[in-house]
Amino acid sequence: MKPSNCPGCGAPLLASDDTCPFCGEVIAGTPPPGGSGQPESPAAEPAAPLPPSASPLSEQEVAAVGTEPPPWEARREFGFWNALWLTWRDSVFRPIQFFRRLPPRGGLGPALGYSVLLALVALVFNLYWSLIEGTLATGQGEGALALGLGSFVMLIVWLVFVIPLYLGLLFASVAILHVSFVIVGAGRRGFEATFRAVAYASGPAAFAVFPFFGPLFGIVWGSVLVFIAAREVQRTTNGRTALGFTLPLIAFLGLLVALGVLVSLLASLADIGPPA
Numbered sequence: 001m002k003p004s005n006c007p008g009c010g011a012p013l014l015a016s017d018d019t020c021p022f023c024g025e026v027i028a029g030t031p032p033p034g035g036s037g038q039p040e041s042p043a044a045e046p047a048a049p050l051p052p053s054a055s056p057l058s059e060q061e062v063a064a065v066g067t068e069p070p071p072w073e074a075r076r077e078f079g080f081w082n083a084l085w086l087t088w089r090d091s092v093f094r095p096i097q098f099f100r101r102l103p104p105r106g107g108l109g110p111a112l113g114y115s116v117l118l119a120l121v122a123l124v125f126n127l128y129w130s131l132i133e134g135t136l137a138t139g140q141g142e143g144a145l146a147l148g149l150g151s152f153v154m155l156i157v158w159l160v161f162v163i164p165l166y167l168g169l170l171f172a173s174v175a176i177l178h179v180s181f182v183i184v185g186a187g188r189r190g191f192e193a194t195f196r197a198v199a200y201a202s203g204p205a206a207f208a209v210f211p212f213f214g215p216l217f218g219i220v221w222g223s224v225l226v227f228i229a230a231r232e233v234q235r236t237t238n239g240r241t242a243l244g245f246t247l248p249l250i251a252f253l254g255l256l257v258a259l260g261v262l263v264s265l266l267a268s269l270a271d272i273g274p275p276a
Contacts, residue, residue, distance in 0.1 A: 104193035111199035
């Protein structure tokens with residue numbers, strides 16, 4: 001019978017693991033090819049294995065891994081604004097603990113709603129600071145009303161067209177990332193886990209409330225947060241996570257090179273005219 005934890009690094013194991021996905025140790029009790037013919041009682045699947053870089057945890061901490069939904073998914077208990085605040089605070093400032101506890105299952109809806117809400121906050125404040133900047137640039141107070149009306153109309157247009165575009169880009173980007181994770185062996189928790197990780201990593205978008213440096217800081221910290229979230233929720237290594245994020249970029253650059261070679265070839269063929 002297989003142990004429920006790796007004897008080498010202590011990480012909890014899935015019932016299907018023949019080797020530890022983190023340290024590579026062969027798990028004792030793995031049946032040889034063909035099996036022994038004796039039925040083996042299935043081992044109960046733990047909530048989630050620990051990241052390889054984590055120090056040994058207590059039994060209580062191990063039991064909590066991947067089993068604690070964020071407050072956002074318990075809004076009736078916490079209240080809407082309190083649940084939003086607690087989820088944002090923990091995901092942004094305590095990301096390792098937050099995403100380590102985040103269940104890989106729980107539905108796409110709550111995570112999607114959280115991500116869209118943060119995107120709306122970023123949109124509103126980006127338009128607001130653009131209005132302030134435009135007013136200061138013109139130096140005419142009487143133009144503020146016209147700029148305000150223009151920004152309001154732009155906000156309505158963005159809500160009608162940009163939100164569906166945002167949803168499409170979100171699902172497409174997560175799908176590409178998850179396929180890449182599957183290729184490098186880092187996506188065994190499934191698409192839902194990857195989507196929940198990326199969606200709940202949207203918190204830094206709220207830094208758009210600060211002018212000038214806010215959006216830039218949000219982009220930088222948001223990129224780091226997505227890396228942490230994907231690694232913790234998928235329970236994989238830093239190397240596989242980095243490779244999973246790099247693979248789409250490599251494929252995109254390879255496509256650009258191939259297109260460039262094709263265009264150059266077509267251009268050279270076009271220069272070859274019929275003999276005079």
